[in-house]
Amino acid sequence: MAELIFRREHAEEAIRQTIGQARDNDNGLGWLYNTHRKPGGQMRKSSTGFLMYEGVAYPVKPLGRFANALAGRPMKENPITNVFRDRFAKLKFRLIDSPEAEAEQAVERQRKLAQVLARPQQAKFRREVFMLWGARCLITKCETLSALEAAHIHRVSDGGSDDPWNGIPLRADIHRLFDANLITLSSEGWIVTVTDGEPSHYRKFHGRSLAKRIGKSGRAPDLAAMLRERDVR
Incomplete structure (x- = not known):
């Protein structure tokens, strides 16, 4: 062989x-x-x-x-x-x-996201997440409001809630990668992981520590619990 x-x-x-x-x-x-x-x-x-x-x-x-x-x-x-x-x-x-299967999966992710955004609770969830964390991407530090979204940690489709501590503000493209598990966050150490093979403008966030900002939120235990719920799905 x-x-x-x-x-x-x-x-x-x-x-x-x-x-x-x-x-x-x-x-x-x-x-x-x-x-x-x-x-x-x-x-x-x-x-x-x-x-x-x-x-x-x-x-x-x-x-x-x-x-x-x-x-x-x-x-x-x-x-x-x-x-x-x-x-x-x-x-x-x-x-x-295959590239075709990857494209179909991307379309399906967009479809599910559109369903989430259409929910009446989404506007309230976004507002409360931004009040908790500030209108700034947790990972990239982007502050362009039109580019920011409130990302569920434990997905609603998997039984997650619309409570603000089940959400983090992310730039829209980072949100997509987070939902696809191509960008993840560890509940131990609050370290960002970016999957190998992603473009360099995303890989630069690999290994970034969010401990300081998460610690200041006062919601670290709640966030850790939501991440653990996410990981078992």
Whole structure:
């Protein structure tokens, strides 16, 4: 069985070189498919098995073959997709089934958000969350009111309440990532975690401590309880 030895730095270098071959806004994927096809085989585009890196979906098989070659072991075998997926997962990349499935999930998240915003209680919830925390994104410190939303910690759809201590003010795009669990907050230490593979303008918030601001709110125990409720769902 083929051994995958590449590390994260090899994968990221493979991505950088792929981007360098971009033509006609294809992010270099045509080049990647053509130059790192299966051993002795024809070029075949993937229908499943992708990783997300800075907003672009990369097929794990040709990218994995490229990364393994950069690590010094060109591949002579053709492992199944899940072998590559497992390797990238161990290296903390975010995996998706396909760009189409990811788009459908994004649409579904938007649909659920629209349902939440349509609830009569939402305006009251937003007002009370902003009174508790101030009209400022807890993570980015953005103070542009039109860009801010009140995010439920324990979702209403999962049994969460509209009490203000079940909410935090977030910039709209951060709210989307928070709802998708691509940005999370630890109830122990109040540290922000951003999933590997997100664009650098989000990754810069990874590891940020919110302990000082949360401590000042006087609602740290309530917030921690809501986060624990969220985590068990």
